[in-house]
Amino acid sequence: MRSVRTSLIALLCTVSGVALVAQGRNIGFEWQTTNADAQRTNWLRLDPNIAPDKITGTSLRLLWQEKLPVMPRQGVSVLQGVTANGMQVFTPTSFVTGVSNTIFALDNDTGHPNFVKRFDTPLPAPTAQCPGGMTGALTRVVNLVPTPLALPPPEGGPATGYRGSLGAPGEGVPLDIGRRDGGAALRGEPPPPPRGGGGSGSLTAGKYNGAMYAVTTDGALHVLGPNFLLEVERPVPFLPANARFSNLIAVGDMLYTTTSQGCGSAPNSVWAMSIAANSPRTVLSWRTNGGNPVGDIAFTTDGKLLIAIGAGQAQASGYANAIVALDAKTLKPTDWFTAPNADFVTTPVVFTVGMRQLVAAATRDGRILVLDTASLGGANHSTPLFASTSLGSSVAPEALATWESQDTRWLLVPNNGITAYRVVDRNGSVSLDQGWTSRALTTPTAPIIVNGVVFAAASGRPQGRATLYAFDGRTGRDLWSSGMAITSAVSPNSLWANNSQVQAATTDGTVYAFGFVLDRKVK
């Protein structure tokens, strides 16, 4: 396989006048599961380099592109990546699921697929409803509550730079320079206090030491070591074969996904399995007995599992046009919202406003419904906190996104572009106030946010070429675009970010990485 790789040699660093951070061994933060976190916010809260005031028209560059050897299935080749820093000690890595039963570990600095895991599992003939293959991206274990991110503190003083000295005859090199303790240990003295400055602390929340979890076409769960993609556990049955399953998520000791569309004769269900060490790999499931689960599972920070369900004929104890809360351990329903016209089309996205934790999702008729996760539909299970007017049929059935600036909670909707709403709580009454609307984007992707910068693509689907844009998250102002760099369409929900980069996966199996050149240039 010959990769198409943009030469870093040709790049010029054009960020003079803007101080960029390349501090310590690590250079940013991870995208730990699809849609960033268990709340599915699509928000990478902090980045040392990407910020609205640091992006100009030419500051972000195509760093690399890598065409992965994947046979597309129904117009999709690879799914959204999940990242981990510090693989093989120093390698920031994107784990990318290829739909034809392949996992790639891409070096995020070079795009090189350092490791590839191919599963020898038969693939069914694809249909639009049942594309077959790995329909859900792999995951790593994530915290229920995202770990707070922080940049290292400012340096305490000037770092000790180059210096020299000359010793007295017969005395050896001067130990005030020759030894970091100034020779204290040799004299039997306590060491001097450490000098200030020169800090180079890690920017990551911590190196991931766990496994990666993936499901193949035959429904087996595979547990992979993240450093070399070896299977560190024997595969176990999890889902029915040839099911259409959603992006996996692992929280605590449990792994979750959903099945929909009746593919492989799998019922519309939520599935779970304990992944704790030495625990039996017992499969739990909960059937909707009604509509298809939509998008991915989301979690409230207090541990409720939320699933959006689309239209359908709900049987007894069944659900359709609903958002249902399940107990994360037993998968028993604990709450729900349902309304006749609430044909949900997006993953629920969970966020906090004031003292309340809310969940929002879009419906097929273009409305955004906002619910209180403490009481999803109120007393009658049918009353949302807020329901917007219809935005028309142009709301993309991908994913919403949410982020919080200092004073505002934003909800972003892909709708002919990106529409950003302010989520406002006025004395308990929640509303979505119009914020800003981006330039028009044809068939927009789900947006993601990196440290106050919104990235979204005009996807180019079905067979055009995509353009990735960056917007100021508070104003929608254009900051940057990828121009003609991307030569094919971006797949649905296929943006992710990490380490001052944004990646996009296209329908032909190419992963593009954009970011600051920083010190990557060679010549």
Next chain:
Amino acid sequence: MTAARTTKWLVASAVVAATVSLSAVDYLTEGVDNARTGWLKNEKVFTTTNVRGMRLLWKIKAESTPRQMHNLFAPLIKEGVQTARGPMELAIFAGISDELFAYEVSSGDLVWQRKFDSIYPQVTTGPGQTLCPGGQTAVPTIATTPVNGRTAMYAVSWDGRIWTLDVATGKDIAPPEKFAPPNSKPYALNLFNGSIYTATAQGCGGTTNAFVAYNLGTKRSAIFAPGGGGMWGRRGVTVDPEGRVYLGTGDAEFDEGSKSLGNAIVSVKTAPNGELQLVDYYAPPNANWMWRRDLDVNVTPMAFDFQGRKFLVGTSKECRLWLLDRDNLGGRDHRTALYVSPLLCNDVQAFDAHGVWGAMAAWVDGQGRQWVVVPFYGPVSREFHAPREHARPTHGGVGAYTVEQRNGRWELVPQWLSRDMDMAEHAIVANGVLFVYGSGEDTTQVLPERAFDDPRGPQLGGAVSNGAPRRLEGRKAALYALDAVTGEELWNSGNTITTWNHYSGLTVANGRVFLSTFDGTIYAFGVQR
């Protein structure tokens, strides 16, 4: 035998001995010369023809004590040493445990050995660890002029003292003197113009990574700390004919504003007052990215003059070459080389088991072409292509370049690529023969993953691996002789060498090649003389 015939035989032997002596070479310093070119210019015994018949002459197990993954270093060779048993050609090995062993080269007989004591027992103790093994880590160097009428060798012991030893006996010619900080892991010593130069490395023993120099006349020690990491080039520092001292720094930030010269090639020089002063530096444009990936500038650079230009060639774990002008290392911005090569290896940009770790060679062939020879670990890069490729190595190999001027700029032009070798290390060129060895070492530093069906049980990998598992996973070293112009393999040691080595070296002189392994075995290969 009649008296007349005896006389004739003795005369003939004397003539042969004199001829051999006249044409004999010494190997007095690691890397052959001050500039660390690895080019044994005056070697006359080896040829590309006779090396095909090279064989094992002897092997001896030294009474040396390993520490961590180290044991013996590359020997120094001195012929015509006046010992108590008469004139001998000696091979002198430094051992990690503060030991020295001198062997007669033709027989492998031990002539003398000694072990240093320590004036800093409080820090010259303990087992050490893989990167900081403790002990004696610097290959000594032998003076070209006598000291007190004796052939002198300088060595630095674990406690940092510099020793002046009689090559014939191993005894002190002069009392040892304080020099480097104790337990500081200095690298191969370089004697130039009355001073011993080396560098202390990797913060071992709490030491600052620095150039250090000892003036043999004044007994004053100078230090220059570049503010970077590393400084662990296998052949120590390079000294050019102008007295400028060069070495790469390792992992630390490169930031001129804060005077931090991490991941750079730094040049210093002894000032008239004895201080080491900064002369110049070059940092690759991606120096800080190299730092993030732990791709130290870990290889001793080489200095050579060619067509009126003063060149320096450097490389690193990243596995590309920088061709620099010694009079203007990095141009105005200190970031601009004369030429930066594509990758030779390490497409994955791994910090372990890939890249250049050993030592290069630079030599001029009979047609006046300047060559640069680079042994490397791991697979050859997709970016490297040569007109003559004997293989596409996957475990390691050698890439050879010529230095040429094309379209007004100097370039390193690939010429050949060797066969596959298991972790190719040092290169020495002698009379058109390139000697290189594969260490067979387990150079991985990342704990491997094991699958669920591994007989040893599953294991999540990724943590840093230390010496203990690497000692178990080492393979076998192998020595190779290649045609230095074509890369054709002329000879290899096959399975003769039974184990691996780590951070050792190779010595060639007078038709013999010396290599040692972790278990303390010394192998002497050679051709009929």
